[in-house]
Amino acid sequence: MELREATDADWASIWPFFHTIVSAGETYVYPRDLDEPAARAMWMVAPPGRTVVAVDEHGTVLGTANMYANKMGPGSHIASGSFMVAPEHAGQGVGRALGEDLLAWARREGFRGVQFNAVVESNTRAVKLWQSIGFEIMTTIPEGFHHPTLGYVGLHIMYQKL
Incomplete structure (x- = not known):
């Protein structure tokens, strides 16, 4: 698996998943x-x-992430990001590689921490992954997310100090 900057041409592969x-x-x-x-x-x-x-040896897009300053101005020293892995490639380390890439980028860019604003509590696979690479649940907004089958579930704010 290779991680590289996304190009405009990659969108056609990202959009379906x-x-x-x-x-x-x-x-x-x-x-x-x-x-x-x-x-x-x-x-x-x-x-x-x-x-x-994240692409495989054939150039197939396995997943994607974006990363940016979480807030502007006096909050711009904290990074954030979002991640998506194509469902057929889940469980293959794509999310972990993307998460570790975000942390490396944030360190290179001089951010002091990384905050995830909205990790759905019932997305236990993601919660476990983020915790395994050093993120902590700072708080959970009770019933902060309306899940289509589970109803109202918590929404975690997760953080890692760099």
């Missing part, structure tokens, strides 16, 4: 009916932020 994941409504606080132009504008962040893809 992005759409599947977001429309399921189980793990992202994005509108389930988010259209492609809006999704692309949100995901493909401009510098100084960064969007990356």
Whole structure:
């Protein structure tokens, strides 16, 4: 697996799994009916932020992440990011590689920490992954996420000091 900067041409490979994941409504606080132009504008962040893809030896996009300052001005020293792995490539270390890449980028760029604003409590695979690479649950917003089958579940704010 190789991680590289995403190009405009990569969007055609990202969109199908992005759409599947977001429309399921189980793990992202994005509108389930988010259209492609809006999704692309949100995901493909401009510098100084960064969007990356994980690709296999054939160039198949396995997953993607974006990373950026969590807030502007006096909050701009804390990074954030979002991650998506194509469902057929889950459990193959793609998410871990993307998460570790975010941490390396944030350190290189001089951020003091990384904050995830909205990790769905019922997304136990992601919670476990982020904890395994050093993130802590700082708080949980009770019923902060409306899951399509589980109803209202908690929404974690997770953090790692760099």
